Structures are given as structure tokens and as C-alpha cells.
Amino acid sequence: MKKILVTGANGQLGQELRELSKQQTDSFVFVDIDQLDITEQQGVQQLFQEEGFDYCVNCAAYTAVDKAESDQALAEKVNVLGVKVLAETCQQFGAKLIHISTDFVFDGKSFLPYKEEDKTKPISVYGLTKLQGEQQALKANPKTVVLRTSWLYSSFGNNFVKTMLRLGSEREELGIIVDQIGTPTYAGDLAKVVVEIIRQDKELFGVYHFSNEGVASWYDFALAILEGAEVKVNPIPTVAYPTPAARPHYSVLDKTKIKEAFDIEIPYWRTSLKTCLELLSVHNIQ
Ligand SMILES: NC(=O)C1=CN([C@@H]2O[C@H](COP(=O)(O)OP(=O)(O)OC[C@H]3O[C@@H](n4cnc5c(N)ncnc54)[C@H](OP(=O)(O)O)[C@@H]3O)[C@@H](O)[C@H]2O)C=CC1
Numbered sequence: 548m549k550k551i552l553v554t555g556a557n558g559q560l561g562q563e564l565r566e567l568s569k570q571q572t573d574s575f576v577f578v579d580i581d582q583l584d585i586t587e588q589q590g591v592q593q594l595f596q597e598e599g600f601d602y603c604v605n606c607a608a609y610t611a612v613d614k615a616e617s618d619q620a621l622a623e624k625v626n627v628l629g630v631k632v633l634a635e636t637c638q639q640f641g642a643k644l645i646h647i648s649t650d651f652v653f654d655g656k657s658f659l660p661y662k663e664e665d666k667t668k669p670i671s672v673y674g675l676t677k678l679q680g681e682q683q684a685l686k687a688n689p690k691t692v693v694l695r696t697s698w699l700y701s702s703f704g705n706n707f708v709k710t711m712l713r714l715g716s717e718r719e720e721l722g723i724i725v726d727q728i729g730t731p732t733y734a735g736d737l738a739k740v741v742v743e744i745i746r747q748d749k750e751l752f753g754v755y756h757f758s759n760e761g762v763a764s765w766y767d768f769a770l771a772i773l774e775g776a777e778v779k780v781n782p783i784p785t786v787a788y789p790t791p792a793a794r795p796h797y798s799v800l801d802k803t804k805i806k807e808a809f810d811i812e813i814p815y816w817r818t819s820l821k822t823c824l825e826l827l828s829v830h831n832i833q
């Protein structure tokens with residue numbers, strides 16, 4: 548039986564892992580900032596010393612993309628320093644680290660799905676801090692898996708799906724960006740892959756890309772979320788929706804490496820969206 552620490556456990560991915568852990572025989576410890584601030588080296592070291600983890604899954608992050616532009620210090624503290632502290636502590640106590648990163652490490656100028664070794668060039672503070680976090684993790688603990696994912700949503704936490712359901716019930720029309728192309732990822736599917744990597748325990752460290760299968764613009768995603776609703780969804784260009792942070796125009800991830808290494812099948816994004824929407828409607832959450 549393995550012992551696994553999950554940090555940032557109250558976020559979308561953390562809560563999906565919590566759900567999934569109920570069906571696992573491994574022992575999971577879930578902590579969020581109130582129990583363990585990943586930037587506090589002493590507290591992190593003490594917990595590792597007391598508990599002796601085999602794996603740490605880092606779901607803790609500063610994820611407010613627009614706010615990060617004016618709050619660089621805090622974004623850096625959590626996404627760079629916090630990851631360094633966790634990775635060094637994992638190395639010190641012999642634990643493997645699974646760290647989650649983002650498609651926003653790329654500039655979006657490609658027209659083919661990004662492979663792990665493609666050149667990174669973040670265009671936002673969030674993207675830059677996440678890239679620096681990856682680098683710190685891989686440097687401090689060679690036994691690190693970095694999972695880059697994109698456009699995460701879940702029935703837990705805050706995300707684009709819930710925003711669309713809310714705005715769709717409040718407004719008659721929505722303008723949604725059509726020239727940013729990527730792939731939505733159901734955090735429940737990402738949680739399954741994390742658990743599978745731990746189960747296989749193959750020691751295949753390094754960077755991997757994971758999202759759902761297929762491609763969409765935010766506009767396509769919004770239309771699928773609001774299918775059957777009365778609201779009119781209009782496609783708009785990025786310039787018509789100015790935001791503090793720039794976002795890549797294209798950030799589809801190539802998933803060949805993770806599929807071959809861990810022999811996994813990945814659901815199409817519309818299939819997983821349906822699963823999440825059904826869960827939301829059963830629990831009447833918006
Ligand atoms: N959301 C997305 O669309 C995407 C996310 N990712 C990455 O996936 C990972 C999981 O994302 P997601 O589940 O959406 O994130 P969330 O924002 O839902 O959850 C992050 C959690 O980390 C907590 N946290 C923040 N600072 C600290 C700290 N110093 N110590 C401990 N915990 C802290 C947050 O607490 P609080 O809420 O109180 O701040 C929150 O509970 C992140 O690494 C993210 O960068 C990658 C691609 C897309």
C-alpha cells in the first residue's frame with residue numbers, strides 16, 4: 548500500500564482525487580492551505596517526516612490568470628517557490644512528485660498539437676510562473692512527473708462550465724471567444740490518470756501532456772455546455788473581449804507520449820462534458 552499526499556486538495560482536481568480515493572486501497576492524505584501552505588518549508592518538512600509519503604500530488608496553485616498580472620509576487624510564491632519547497636522535500640524524504648502544469652506555458656503560435664519537447668514561451672504571468680514551477684520541480688527532484696493539462700473543469704470548484712451555466716441563465720446573449728483553440732479537460736479524467744500513474748509506479752519521470760481528446764474553441768465549448776438553453780451564444784474575436792492577461796490562440800496538447808507510456812485511453816471532450824453536466828444536474832449545482 549502506498550501513502551500519497553495531495554496538496555491544494557480543496558481545488559477542482561484535489562476534490563476529484565478525493566472522490567476517486569474512496570475506491571482505492573492506497574492511503575491518501577488531503578491538505579489545503581489551511582492545513583499545509585506549500586510555501587512554508589518547515590511545515591512541509593515536518594509533515595513529510597511524520598507521515599513518510601511515497602508520492603506527493605501537487606494540486607495547489609495560484610490559478611487566477613487575469614489577477615496574476617497585477618499580483619505577480621503571490622503567483623510566483625505559490626507557483627514557483629511552493630513547488631520548489633515541495634520538490635526539495637520530496638527529494639529529501641524519497642517521495643515521488645506528480646506536479647500539474649498548464650498549456651499556458653506555450654505562446655499559441657503553433658498550428659499543430661504541442662509536444663512535450665516543443666519550445667515554451669509563456670505570454671502571461673500565470674504561464675511564466677507555471678513554467679518556472681515545472682523547472683524547479685524537475686531540477687530539485689528527478690523523480691518528478693509534470694502533467695501539463697488544459698481548460699480544466701469539474702462539478703467541484705469554479706470553472707468555465709459553471710460560469711457559462713450561470714451567465715446562460717442570467718442573460719439573453721453571450722459573446723464567447725472563437726479564436727482561442729484548445730481542448731477542455733474534465734478534472735475527473737485527469738484524476739484517474741494521476742491514480743493510474745501511481746498504480747503503475749513505472750518510474751517514467753519527466754513532462755507529459757494530458758487533456759481530453761479533440762479540439763474546440765471557447766465558443767464551441769460554450770455552445771456544447773449551453774445546448775438546449777434559450778440563451779444566444781455569439782462567436783467573438785479575442786480583441787472584442789479584452790482581458791489583463793494574454794491567452795494563447797492555439798494550445799492543443801499532443802498526448803501520444805502519455806498514451807504510450809501508461810497505455811491509457813482518453814475520452815473525447817464532449818463525452819466527458821456530458822458526464823460532468825449530468826452530475827451537475829443531479830446535484831442541481833450551477
Ligand atoms: N483550472 C484550469 O483551467 C487549469 C489548471 N491547471 C493546473 O492544474 C492544477 C489544479 O488546478 P485546479 O484544481 O483548477 O486549481 P484550483 O484553483 O481549483 O485549486 C488550487 C487549490 O490550491 C490552493 N492553494 C493556493 N495557494 C496555496 C498554498 N500556498 N498552499 C496550499 N494550497 C494552496 C487553493 O486555495 P485557495 O482557493 O484558497 O487559493 C485551491 O484550493 C494547478 O496546478 C493548475 O495550475 C492546468 C490547466 C488548466
Ligand SMILES: Cc1cn([C@H]2C[C@H](O)[C@@H](COP(=O)(O)OP(=O)(O)O[C@H]3O[C@@H](C)C(=O)[C@@H](O)[C@H]3O)O2)c(=O)[nH]c1=O
Pocket residue numbers: 610611612613649650651696697698699706707710721722723724727765788794
Ligand atoms: C466569461 C467569458 C469568458 N470568455 C473567454 C475568456 C477566456 O479567453 C476564455 C476562458 O475564460 P476563463 O477565465 O474561464 O478561463 P481561463 O482563466 O482563461 O482558463 C485558463 O485557466 C488556467 C488556470 C489554465 O491553466 C488554462 O488551461 C485555462 O483553463 O473564455 C468569453 O469569451 N466570454 C465570456 O463571457
